[in-house]
Amino acid sequence: xxxxxxxxxxxxxxxxxxxxxxxxxxxxxxxxxxxxxxxxxxxxxxxxxxxxxxxxxxxxxxxxxxxxxxxxxxxxxxxxxxxxxxxxxxxxxxxxxxxxxxxxxxxxxxxxxxxxxxxxxxxxxxxxxxxxxxxxxxxxxxxxxxxxxxxxxxxxxxxxxxxxxxxxxxxxxxxxxxxxxxxxxxxxxxxxxxxxxxxxxxxxxxxxxxxxxxxxxxxxxxxxxxxxxxxxxxxxxxxxxxxxxxxxxxxxxxxxxxxxxxxxxxxxxxxxxxxxxxxxxxxxxxxxxxxxxxxxxxxxxxxxxxxxxxxxxxxxxxxxxxxxxxxxxxxxxxxxxxxxxxxxxxxxxxxxxxxxxxxxxxxxxxxxxxxxxxxxxxxxxxxxxxxxxxxxxxxxxxxxxxxxxxxxxxxxxxxxxxxxx
Ligand code: EPZ
Numbered sequence: 001x002x003x004x005x006x007x008x009x010x011x012x013x014x015x016x017x018x019x020x021x022x023x024x025x026x027x028x029x030x031x032x033x034x035x036x037x038x039x040x041x042x043x044x045x046x047x048x049x050x051x052x053x054x055x056x057x058x059x060x061x062x063x064x065x066x067x068x069x070x071x072x073x074x075x076x077x078x079x080x081x082x083x084x085x086x087x088x089x090x091x092x093x094x095x096x097x098x099x100x101x102x103x104x105x106x107x108x109x110x111x112x113x114x115x116x117x118x119x120x121x122x123x124x125x126x127x128x129x130x131x132x133x134x135x136x137x138x139x140x141x142x143x144x145x146x147x148x149x150x151x152x153x154x155x156x157x158x159x160x161x162x163x164x165x166x167x168x169x170x171x172x173x174x175x176x177x178x179x180x181x182x183x184x185x186x187x188x189x190x191x192x193x194x195x196x197x198x199x200x201x202x203x204x205x206x207x208x209x210x211x212x213x214x215x216x217x218x219x220x221x222x223x224x225x226x227x228x229x230x231x232x233x234x235x236x237x238x239x240x241x242x243x244x245x246x247x248x249x250x251x252x253x254x255x256x257x258x259x260x261x262x263x264x265x266x267x268x269x270x271x272x273x274x275x276x277x278x279x280x281x282x283x284x285x286x287x288x289x290x291x292x293x294x295x296x297x298x299x300x301x302x303x304x305x306x307x308x309x310x311x312x313x314x315x316x317x318x319x320x321x322x323x324x325x326x327x328x329x330x331x332x333x334x335x336x337x338x339x340x341x342x343x344x345x346x347x348x349x350x351x352x353x354x355x356x357x358x359x360x361x362x363x364x365x366x367x368x369x370x371x372x373x374x375x376x377x378x379x380x381x382x383x384x385x386x387x388x389x390x391x392x393x394x395x396x397x398x399x400x401x402x403x404x405x406x407x408x409x410x411x412x413x414x415x416x417x418x419x420x421x
Contacts, residue, residue: 002400004393004407006384007416008366012250012287014413016241018257019045019404020071021234024193026095027170028200028231029053032075033060033102034178035204037226039075044231046070048401052093056085060099087113087144093401094123098167100146101128101175104137109149114141119373121332127161127168134159135172135179156181156220164189164214164301170197176218177206183218190214191302192261196232203227233257233281237403239265239310240378242285244410246274247317247386249287252413259283264305265314268294272317293321293360298328312338312379318358319347320386325358338376341369345383345391366391371398378403385415392420 020043030053032039044050046069054064054073061081065074083103090096094115103110115123129139129146134157139148156179161168166189173194176183188194190213198208198216204227207219238257245252246269259266259278266276266283273288297318299308306314308331318325319342329335336356339349344367348359366389371377377398384391396419399406407417 001394002396003420004381004384004396005418005420006366006381006391006393008385008387008389008391010248010385010415012245012248012252012385012413012415015253015255016409016413017255018233018238018241020231021045021193021196022047022049022402023191023236024196025050025231026053027098027174027193027197028229029057030095030098031102031174031197031201032057032062033099034106034174035075035224036077037224039204039226040072040228041075042068042072042228042230044071044073045234045404047404048397049093049095052089053095056089056096056099059084059086059089060103081107083107083110085110085112091116094118095167097125097128098171098174100148101132101171104132104148104150105154105175105178108152110146112146112148114144114146119337120335125167127163127165128171131159131161131168131172131185132175135175135183154179156183156218158184160186161188166191166194169194173198173208173216173218174201177201177208177221177224179218179220181220183220185216185218186214188214188216189301192232192235200227200229203229235262236307236309236375238262238283239307240313240382242266242269242274242283243310243313243317244382244385245285246272246287247291247320247382249289250413251286252284254283254285256281257283264303265307265310268297268306268314272321291317291321291361293318293323293325295324295326296328297326299330301331308332308335309375311335312375313382315339315349315356315358316342316379316382319349319360319362319364319383321360323360325360326355327358328355330354337372338379341376341380342383344369345387363388365389368392369394371395374398374402378406381406381410385410
């Protein structure tokens with residue numbers, strides 16, 4: 001298994017370009033099941049989860065051709081369509097559940113594996129199933145698979161999600177595109193990646209209108225047309241590099257991302273002391289000499305103060321702040337896997353239920369570390385960048401799921417990092 005060797009402390013300087021968004025590309029790719037015509041998707045990040053989703057689509061009968069060194073794919077329907085989304089693919093990437101909605105809408109049947117949990121939580125899919133049921137899907141769960149079908153086309157319905165869920169919102173919007181009649185979805189998640197999905201579907205002829213902050217109206221159409229679409233930049237990768245510049249007294253120009261979509265985290269970084277200038281598709285960020293502490297940060301659904309996918313990265317930053325800080329994780333039940341590893345570098349963090357209390361400033365010294373999940377792993381990379389001495393980060397396959405060639409990007413901006421295979 002690959003590992004990273006990082007020699008700190010490093011000062012980050014230069015510019016980095018952000019890859020396409022994994023969390024926008026995954027639902028967009030899943031929704032190509034709705035199409036009979038050719039779909040071209042550009043600006044895909046070359047990360048493991050995208051490879052897995054493309055394998056899943058291929059197993060369901062889509063023909064996949066790569067261009068532009070795999071950043072562009074051309075997806076066409078082959079005659080033989082399959083309806084089994086296998087556990088072997090879905091278990092490694094929970095977003096595999098996103099093929100259920102389009103399969104039911106298009107094929108009126110599907111055998112999709114339940115995703116199973118992961119280190120950050122149980123990852124249930126009850127909100128997906130309840131919503132699709134209201135559109136007319138019938139299902140039973142047998143041996144870990146969702147055996148689903150609908151009698152003819154799905155039918156539009158009024159649905160209010162009992163809890164805000166990114167995946168359930170995406171699955172239901174996609175399914176409703178081909179349903180008969182009107183669907184109103186209330187209490188939707190509104191992450192920018194979901195808006196990218198609805199932009200994509202509308203440009204292919206779907207009829208989706210956001211009629212309230214968390215309310216969307218979908219009028220079903222008979223089919224979608226041929227389309228070429230470029231995926232938005234990755235919001236979490238952008239936030240990760242903003243934290244990297246802030247914690248290392250760095251000076252970084254971050255390109256290919258719309259700063260308006262990460263405003264709440266940029267406001268937090270300004271409070272911490274970062275100097276930030278934003279332009280149309282760029283962020284110029286300079287890290288402060290002294291990092292200020294912040295108490296009572298909470299992760300909440302977008303557009304809240306802090307995205308759960310940036311919680312671990314901000315925790316590293318607050319370890320370096322003088323004084324007490326705290327972060328409460330409200331989205332996932334077990335998303336503090338990085339804490340034990342940060343303590344090995346010298347962090348002073350105590351956990352009370354879903355609240356982490358951080359005393360600083362800590363002086364990190366390099367150590368051997370273990371990655372656990374995608375975002376916790378990148379937090380260990382950030383900590384190693386400022387730690388004195390050498391750090392080894394094991395099991396970086398977690399990182400490869402969601403960050404495109406991160407070691408090359410980091411090396412270009414001054415980080416002494418090597419991948420050991
Ligand atoms: C998406 O996961 C993202 N993944 C996650 O990013 C992100 O952390 C999460 O949204 C929250 O923003 C992708 O977009 C591929 P949810 P998702 O449904 O859709 C519970 C990363 O690092 N829940 O909004 O699975 C769930 O367990 C990944 O890129 C149910 O109980 O998130 C969680 O506690 C990690 N029942 C909460 O709701 C359901 O049916 C929010 O989950 C669905 C969710």
